Amino acid sequence: MSGHSKWATIKHKKGAQDKARGKLFAKLIRQIEVAAREGGGDLSANANLRGMVQKARDNSVPAATIDRAIKRGTGELEGVRYEAITYEGYGPGGIAVMVECLSDNRNRTGADVRSAFSKSGGSLAEPGAVNWQFSRKAVMHVDGAAPEEEVMLAVLAGGGEDLTRIEDEWQITGPPTSLVELKAAVEEAGCTIHSAEVELVPQSTIAIDDASDARKVLRLIDALEDLDDVQNVIANFDIPDEFFEELED
Known part of the structure; x- marks a missing residue:
C-alpha cells in the first residue's frame, strides 16, 4: 500500500x-x-x-x-490555452516525485514547482530521472462496505490486477485500458464507486521510518498540491501507520 x-x-x-x-x-x-x-x-x-x-x-x-x-x-469560446507539463524530482528521504501540471505560462509554473521543492527539502530532477519508477494504471476507490469476495469477482470480471484495503475503502488497480470495463463490472456488482481514473502509480515504495522525515515529505506534497497549475502529485513514499495519527494533527 x-x-x-x-x-x-x-x-x-x-x-x-x-x-x-x-x-x-x-x-x-x-x-x-x-x-x-x-x-x-x-x-x-x-x-x-x-x-x-x-x-x-x-x-x-x-x-x-x-x-x-x-x-x-x-475554440468556440475565447479562453486561455493550457499545455501539459510534467516535472520530476526528489523529496526528503530520497523519494521520487512526479508533478503533472496544466499551465498557460511554462516559466511561471517551473519557478513555482522548483520553489516548492527547494523550500521543502527536495529538488527538481532532469526529465527521465525518476519516471521509470512509475507506471500508468487504472485506479478505482470503492466503498469499503462492499464484501471483499464480491469486489474481487468484479475485479476479475473487469480485467483488474489488484485489490487493496485502505482505511474504509477498497482500492482496485488494473491496466490503463481496463478502466471502462472495471467500472462497469464494479457498478454491476452494486458497489459504490468513490473515484475512478487512470493515474501514475509507483512500482515500489520507499519506507519513511522517521517522524520528522515523514512530516517533511507530507509538507512537500501539500506545497506542490497547493499550486494552481498542479493537477496531480505522485510519490513513492510509504509512511508507517503509527505515524499517521500524529501527522493528521
Missing part, C-alpha cells in the same frame, strides 16, 4: 477536498479544456474528454461550467 494513497484518503475523510472545492473545480475545468482541444468536443468520440466530464460531474461541477470549458477547448 502506498503511503501517499493512505494520506490522500485521510485528507479526503477530514474534508480537505471540500475546503478546496474551488481549486478542485478549476483543475477539473482545465483538464476538460485540454481534452476537448486535443480530441474534439464530441463525448462519444473522445474517450479522454468523456472521462474528464464524468469526473467533473462526480465532483458536482455545474453542467453549464462543463459546457463552457468544452467550448473554450474547441
Whole structure:
C-alpha cells in the first residue's frame, strides 16, 4: 500500500477536498479544456474528454461550467490555452516525485514547482530521472462496505490486477485500458464507486521510518498540491501507520 494513497484518503475523510472545492473545480475545468482541444468536443468520440466530464460531474461541477470549458477547448469560446507539463524530482528521504501540471505560462509554473521543492527539502530532477519508477494504471476507490469476495469477482470480471484495503475503502488497480470495463463490472456488482481514473502509480515504495522525515515529505506534497497549475502529485513514499495519527494533527 502506498503511503501517499493512505494520506490522500485521510485528507479526503477530514474534508480537505471540500475546503478546496474551488481549486478542485478549476483543475477539473482545465483538464476538460485540454481534452476537448486535443480530441474534439464530441463525448462519444473522445474517450479522454468523456472521462474528464464524468469526473467533473462526480465532483458536482455545474453542467453549464462543463459546457463552457468544452467550448473554450474547441475554440468556440475565447479562453486561455493550457499545455501539459510534467516535472520530476526528489523529496526528503530520497523519494521520487512526479508533478503533472496544466499551465498557460511554462516559466511561471517551473519557478513555482522548483520553489516548492527547494523550500521543502527536495529538488527538481532532469526529465527521465525518476519516471521509470512509475507506471500508468487504472485506479478505482470503492466503498469499503462492499464484501471483499464480491469486489474481487468484479475485479476479475473487469480485467483488474489488484485489490487493496485502505482505511474504509477498497482500492482496485488494473491496466490503463481496463478502466471502462472495471467500472462497469464494479457498478454491476452494486458497489459504490468513490473515484475512478487512470493515474501514475509507483512500482515500489520507499519506507519513511522517521517522524520528522515523514512530516517533511507530507509538507512537500501539500506545497506542490497547493499550486494552481498542479493537477496531480505522485510519490513513492510509504509512511508507517503509527505515524499517521500524529501527522493528521
